[in-house]
Amino acid sequence: MITVNEYFDGAVKSLAYEHNGKSTVGVIDAGEYEFGTSTHETMIVVEGAMEVLLFGQSEWKTFSAGEKFEIDSNSSFKVKVTGQVSYLCKYK
Amino acid sequence: MITVNEYFDGAVKSLAYEHNGKSTVGVIDAGEYEFGTSTHETMIVVEGAMEVLLFGQSEWKTFSAGEKFEIDSNSSFKVKVTGQVSYLCKYK
Numbered sequence: 376m377i378t379v380n381e382y383f384d385g386a387v388k389s390l391a392y393e394h395n396g397k398s399t400v401g402v403i404d405a406g407e408y409e410f411g412t413s414t415h416e417t418m419i420v421v422e423g424a425m426e427v428l429l430f431g432q433s434e435w436k437t438f439s440a441g442e443k444f445e446i447d448s449n450s451s452f453k454v455k456v457t458g459q460v461s462y463l464c465k466y467k
Numbered sequence: 468m469i470t471v472n473e474y475f476d477g478a479v480k481s482l483a484y485e486h487n488g489k490s491t492v493g494v495i496d497a498g499e500y501e502f503g504t505s506t507h508e509t510m511i512v513v514e515g516a517m518e519v520l521l522f523g524q525s526e527w528k529t530f531s532a533g534e535k536f537e538i539d540s541n542s543s544f545k546v547k548v549t550g551q552v553s554y555l556c557k558y559k
Contacts, residue, residue: 377494400514421513422555459486460486
């Protein structure tokens with residue numbers, strides 16, 4: 376079963392599946408978003424680049440294809456993208 | 468705009484977007500499928516592994532996360548997966 380998820384009026388869409396735990400691959404439209412986490416997440420940029428502001432940090436960091444960052448459970452992070460970006464997210 | 472595509476009664480789903488040309492990220496359920504191409508495609512495995520039989524070849528080859536293969540336009544390829552697999556596809 377592959378589940379389609381949509382957020383921010385379709386500006387972010389993802390496909391949820393199982394591979395050694397829950398995973399999603401998704402696409403983010405140009406814009407700025409804030410995501411909340413209920414479990415620990417590892418975000419891996421598949422294509423494109425995203426600027427990320429992790430909770431409690433004051434500096435935005437840029438992550439490009441192949442690079443990853445981690446977010447604690449019950450936390451949040453902001454993402455800014457100037458063009459469509461795809462990602463893989465692993466949930467613990 | 469992010470377009471959701473579904474094939475084989477939902478056993479394959481993809482999200483289409485633009486990044487230096489058309490791209491899709493998608494997920495394939497366990498099973499065997501044959502895909503046709505209208506343009507040249509580069510398939511990159513994001514997570515998991517897939518066995519692939521390219522048109523005109525007699526041997527299946529296995530591609531794992533990070534590995535890629537190319538398919539000519541107006542051709543076809545078969546894919547066998549034993550668990551859910553995600554991929555990135557680039558269209559020329």
